Amino acid sequence: MADIRYPLSFNQITAKTQWTLRQAIEGCARHGVTGIAPWRDKLAECGVKPAAKLIRDAGLKVSGLCRGGMFPAADAAGRKAAIEDNLRALEEAVGIDAQCLVLVCGGLPAGSKDIAGARRMVRDGIAAILPHAKAAGMPLAIEPLHPMYAADRNCINSMAQANDLCDELGEGVGIAVDVYHLWWEPGLKAEIERAARTDPKRILAFHICDWLMDTKDRLLDRGMMGDGVIDLPLIRGWVEDAGYEGFAEVEIISSRWWDVDPDEVVRLCVERHRTVC
Amino acid sequence: MADIRYPLSFNQITAKTQWTLRQAIEGCARHGVTGIAPWRDKLAECGVKPAAKLIRDAGLKVSGLCRGGMFPAADAAGRKAAIEDNLRALEEAVGIDAQCLVLVCGGLPAGSKDIAGARRMVRDGIAAILPHAKAAGMPLAIEPLHPMYAADRNCINSMAQANDLCDELGEGVGIAVDVYHLWWEPGLKAEIERAARTDPKRILAFHICDWLMDTKDRLLDRGMMGDGVIDLPLIRGWVEDAGYEGFAEVEIISSRWWDVDPDEVVRLCVERHRTVC
Numbered sequence: 001m002a003d004i005r006y007p008l009s010f011n012q013i014t015a016k017t018q019w020t021l022r023q024a025i026e027g028c029a030r031h032g033v034t035g036i037a038p039w040r041d042k043l044a045e046c047g048v049k050p051a052a053k054l055i056r057d058a059g060l061k062v063s064g065l066c067r068g069g070m071f072p073a074a075d076a077a078g079r080k081a082a083i084e085d086n087l088r089a090l091e092e093a094v095g096i097d098a099q100c101l102v103l104v105c106g107g108l109p110a111g112s113k114d115i116a117g118a119r120r121m122v123r124d125g126i127a128a129i130l131p132h133a134k135a136a137g138m139p140l141a142i143e144p145l146h147p148m149y150a151a152d153r154n155c156i157n158s159m160a161q162a163n164d165l166c167d168e169l170g171e172g173v174g175i176a177v178d179v180y181h182l183w184w185e186p187g188l189k190a191e192i193e194r195a196a197r198t199d200p201k202r203i204l205a206f207h208i209c210d211w212l213m214d215t216k217d218r219l220l221d222r223g224m225m226g227d228g229v230i231d232l233p234l235i236r237g238w239v240e241d242a243g244y245e246g247f248a249e250v251e252i253i254s255s256r257w258w259d260v261d262p263d264e265v266v267r268l269c270v271e272r273h274r275t276v277c
Numbered sequence: 278m279a280d281i282r283y284p285l286s287f288n289q290i291t292a293k294t295q296w297t298l299r300q301a302i303e304g305c306a307r308h309g310v311t312g313i314a315p316w317r318d319k320l321a322e323c324g325v326k327p328a329a330k331l332i333r334d335a336g337l338k339v340s341g342l343c344r345g346g347m348f349p350a351a352d353a354a355g356r357k358a359a360i361e362d363n364l365r366a367l368e369e370a371v372g373i374d375a376q377c378l379v380l381v382c383g384g385l386p387a388g389s390k391d392i393a394g395a396r397r398m399v400r401d402g403i404a405a406i407l408p409h410a411k412a413a414g415m416p417l418a419i420e421p422l423h424p425m426y427a428a429d430r431n432c433i434n435s436m437a438q439a440n441d442l443c444d445e446l447g448e449g450v451g452i453a454v455d456v457y458h459l460w461w462e463p464g465l466k467a468e469i470e471r472a473a474r475t476d477p478k479r480i481l482a483f484h485i486c487d488w489l490m491d492t493k494d495r496l497l498d499r500g501m502m503g504d505g506v507i508d509l510p511l512i513r514g515w516v517e518d519a520g521y522e523g524f525a526e527v528e529i530i531s532s533r534w535w536d537v538d539p540d541e542v543v544r545l546c547v548e549r550h551r552t553v554c
Contacts, residue, residue, distance in 0.1 A: 108490070113508040115461065148425040150461035151490050151506045161463045184392065184427035186438045213385070213428050218495055229428045231390040 008273045009035025009063035011251035012042055015262035021046040022054055029058040031266045035247040039066045048095040055096060062098040063247040064205050069103035071125025072118040074110050086129045093138050100141040100204040102176050107152045118155045126169055134172040141204040143176035148218055159191035166202055177239060178207035180222055183230045189238050196242030203244045208277060209252040220255040226276035285550045286312025286340035288528035289319055292539035298323040299331055306335040308543045312524040316343045325372040332373060339375040340524040341482050346380040348402025349395040351387050363406045370415050377418040377481040379453050384429045395432045403446055411449040418481040420453035425495055436468035443479055454516060455484035457499055460507045466515050473519030480521040485554060486529045497532040503553035
């Protein structure tokens, strides 16, 4: 295991309620954080071109744009609309020079109990945007989400499944490895190794936070690194050994941290990244 | 797929706050439910021998005793205490003629981030009680729990993992298939088929409820069959094809249903079992 630490990137949702994109960019610069991952709603508020200039001027890189995906829909019109929205997301990702477009692939269409069908819709949706992504030189990062989001957010729920999907879709599609979603997966080490054997290598992003032992909320209770039960250095080592060379992107979705001074949040992210990750 | 429906068993936690074990037994008998699955705390209140007589007199069978397990602990004394508690659970299961002892295997020991180590403790704990279980003729049913319980309740989180563990432990250990925990698993059908190829067949229990699209609570918001997104007939068909011949045990852990007249809960379980399972 190489003795390196990834540079830190700040996923904007970590200070979702406190900061605009401009404020987040300034906050990162203030704390020596060299990467940022904007969300599309915040990017839209700011405007893509002004955001790109702010990010560039602050000396930041964009570890990923959150998010495309959400492909399954109850009818063809819905699926077409999702693809069109993903094409807009691709343009935005290119506009801010993102290292990847993160895909939260979508759950079950309204009224459906067909998770296998939803998974086929995800595959077909990614296949539909892939030629555009390749033409634009924008890697697509499938982010497998924890199985507790299989119904309502994302039916791609393990590293094994994401690898299978990448195998099927071919070049241009990779994986965002988020410790929160994957730490429990029994075969995680082997599946990260599998992602390292592809050419080009498949891991496009590495997201960090922590799983709190007594998680109170299914969506809004992710933990600060070090406050939970995930062995972060262990998983980082696997990702390093897989040849990943990007950022460690801190993405803490937590109503608890949204109540804290965002400068203190970033300061603590920097500290924990140095001490426990 | 055979055209059969499993007889219904009522897991007592479905009316945890409303009924004692005696009341649950009487309730089942009143509604024509022929199986029951007691929890150990309720069994202790009633006493094993009185409970056995009540169950027998009501013409019920015990689809399983909830629960053994909880093997991982921070030190050897804790692990020894867990094994001793499991031996008592075995005696109780025998005492009420349960079809299996359900094992909720346990999560991370206090202060630990070593999930692989916890999984080894589970394997070793089951191995320690297995000779006693075999001598008593009591099958041990590993119940894989949803990955959202990996930290605090059970580090066995998929059918694939449960199958691997059964392979390692050998005869006397099988699996409780609970749709709530496993519905999302991409390889579920194949893993149920795998469990059918062993001799004796590995599936010892089949638990039903539903996953609500907008699940509000990580622990206490399971849905009544038909109110959620799980394709119950599909998974039942897989279990049927695997040769399972026991009960469909309804286990709804939900503070919502604990506020309802338990006779109405059982009545609805019977109805939904007939109409949507």
